[in-house]
Amino acid sequence: MRGAYAGPAERGAIARAPLRQPHRSRRRNPLLLALTLPRINEHMLSAVVAAVHPSAGAELAVGAKLVDLTVDLTAIAAQDCPPVSHFRMVVRERACLRELAVAPVNEIAVGTRIALFSTDPHELLDAEPVRELRVAIAGILMQAPAWSGGGR
Amino acid sequence: MSLVPLRLGTLAVAGYDVVRSGVRWLRDEGHACRVGELVAYCNLRLAPTASAPAGAAPFAEEARDFQVGLATRVGGRLHRAHDASRGGFIDRLAEHTVWMPNHVIGHVQCRPSERPAGVDPDGETLELMLVAGRRVTEIAEDRSGFLTGWHDRVRAWWGEGEAPVGTLLGYGICEQLGVFRGESPAFADWFGAVAGPAQVVYVPDNVLVPCAAVVADQCRRTADEAEAIRADVTHSIATGPVVPTPADWMFVSALISALLRSPLTERCDVPMRRGLAQADVPDAVVLSLNAEPPGILRHRRLGYRLQCHAYRMSDAGPAVRSWIERDFEHVARSVADIGCDFRALADRVRERTTTALLVMNTRSTSGFETFHSYAPFDRPLGxxxxxVRAKELNLMLHDLARERNVSIVDNDAIAAELGATHLPDGVHNSATMQAELRREILHILRGRGIAGFAARPSR
Known part of the structure; x- marks a missing residue:
């Protein structure tokens, strides 16, 4: 007697099944998506926006640069050598940037909304976002000396 | 049970009286001591006698912060002598008590069978770990504890016999602080692991970041060039467009003082049990790859290189920031450039000395990253x-190891083995990791046959 093992016949059946529906974000069922500042480092309370790359209305491809952030743990770390790190967020799914809530040099708390996105550029913004935009975070190098930029 | 007296033993320098403060205890009455544990310390001073040699006194730059840690050779229960410590300034100033070899500061209660064999069959003579700190400024006085104060160099040395003192220098960024000074009391971890005669020196990165380019400049700078830098800095800040504040002067004084020294080529006086010795230039130095930034400052007219932590610059003062923006250019450095700096430094060191170069590599992964593809990022990724830059730097170090016999202290592998919680931000390490890095450094020194750093006999 056979158990739950899916033998060749079943696998063939699966292979012949109709193609899956496209992901819901690609259907004519637009979604509103939010991006809020995640807790990149467990000790961080906030981050400073170093750069915002796209403008509102931009249609972003996978891999598009979103924002650069500086996380400064000076206030938390009881030491003279504070970890100051720089991060870039890039998008991992296609989306249209609808509203930007931050600008360079803004210091924003963890959980603060950075931007609002939609999968359809014409989607009305009168509903709550259904989820967070999928992003990737990478540590980046400071491109200029901090003191010439006016801060840590 | 027997009571083993804790005697100071000989400490003599020809032409000088060794004068000490009262004893300050590091361990409580009744503490169960381990063999070799530092239990107390006092401040020391060399007071010239009529037969003192002419000229500058020994280690004049460190004379005010010269101390000795006292370690028991016997394990057991500590009993302090009631008159060893009088507290207050009597225990802080080396003024009133001449060092007497037979003076007993207390006893250790142990079984007769626990008395050690070897150099001191009765185990009565305390083992000494001498320490000295060179103050950034003589007004930075802090006698509150063992090797306390604001120093631009701290060191500890110990060991018996007439052999030359092997010297290890830690000259990196803050990741080396705990590795070299260790947990309290300072340098006790090295003292516990190394037989000696050995000296461990640590130069902190309070103001100056010792990247390879800066260290190479320090090694080759002439007295005339140093004077030119000193004069130029003073003139530029005093006559610049921004009126300097006291903070500006204090910062730049500490910075230029550190810049114009050369820890890699300094020799140190080393008072030992039976006289003054001089340690040669370091037998080995540990540098930090984390001290190598993507950009460095170069003086527009005089050409010297300078590097400070960015977070320090925001505290420096407006006139210093203005001076840097006026008088320096920011020079981007690729991994290849940094490799060239290290090669130049290694060649410079080899011309003059046999100092072994050890470099702590850098953690090459980050627990804060979530990316799955390099496609979104501009080239070159480094x-x-x-x-990516960290990986490239670590690879460059392997080239350097082959070409210039540099030893890699594999911070990256140790962090990977211990886990991210021991190096959460890539620089500031846990005590466990610091201990592992010390073991790795000792492993390298012993492999290279550097004298003085053999393991202590098992106790």
Whole structure:
């Protein structure tokens, strides 16, 4: 007697099944998506926006640069050598940037909304976002000396 | 049970009286001591006698912060002598008590069978770990504890016999602080692991970051060039467009003082049990790859290189920031440039000395990253992504190890083995990791046959 093992016949059946529906974000069922500042480092309370790359209305491809952030743990770390790190967020799914809530040099708390996105550029913004935009975070190098930029 | 007296033993320097403060205890009455544990310390001073040699006194730059840690050779229960410590300034100033070899500061209660064999069959003579700190400024006085104060160099040395003192220098960024000074009391971890005669020196990165280019400049700078830098800095800040504040002067004084020294080529006086010795230039130095930034400052007219932590610059004062923006250019450095700096430094060191170069590599991964593809990032990736640059730097170090006999202290592998919680931000390490890095450094020194750093006999 056979158990739950899916033998060749079943696998063939699966292979012949109709193609899956496209992901819901690609259907004519637009979604509103939010991006809020995640807790990149467990000790961080906030981050400073170093750069915002796209403008509102931009249609972003996978891999598009979103924002650069500086996380400064000076206030938390009881030491003279504070970890100051720089991060870039890039998008991992296609989306249209609808509203930007931050600008360079803004210091924003963890959980603060950075931007609002939609999968359809014409989607009305009168509903709550259904989820967070999928992003990737990478540590980046400071491109200029901090003191010439006016801060840590 | 027997009571083993804790005697000071000989400490003599020809032409000088060794004068000490009262004893300050590091361990409580009744503490169960381990063999070799530092239990007390006092401040020391060399007071010239009529037969003192002419000229400058020994280690004049460190004379005010010269101390000795006292370690028991016997394990057991500590009993302090009631008159060893009088507290207050009597225990802080080396003024009133001449060092007497037979003076007993207390006893250790142990079984007769626990008395050690060897150099001191009765185990009565305390083992000494001498320490000295060179103050950034003589007004930075802090006698509150063992090797306390604001120093631009601290060191500890110990060991018996007439052999030359092997010297290890830690000259990196803050990741080396705990590795070299260790947990309290300072340098006790090295003292516990190394037989000696050995000296461990640590130069902190309070103001100056010792990247390879800066260290190479320090090694080759002439007295005339140093004077030119000193004069130029003073003139530029005093006559610049921004009126300097006291903070500006204090910062730049500490910075230029550190810049114009050369820890890699300094020799140190080393008072030992039976006289004054001089330690040669370091037998080995540990540098930090984390001291190598993507950009460095170069003076527009005089050409010297300078590097400070960015977070220090925001505290420096407006006139210093203005001076840097006026008088320096920011020079981007690729991994290849940094490799060239290290090669130049290694060649410079080899011309003059046999100092072994050890370099702590850098953690090459980050627990804070979530990316799955390099496609979104500009090329070259090493100029954009910290983790890629770190990998490239570590690879460059392997080339350097082959070409210039540099030893790699594998911070990256140790962090990977211990886990991210021991190096959460890539620089500031846990005590466990610091201990592992010390073991790795000792492993390298012993492999290279550097004298003085053999393991202590098992106790």
């Amino acid at each position: 100029n954009m992504l910290g983790s």
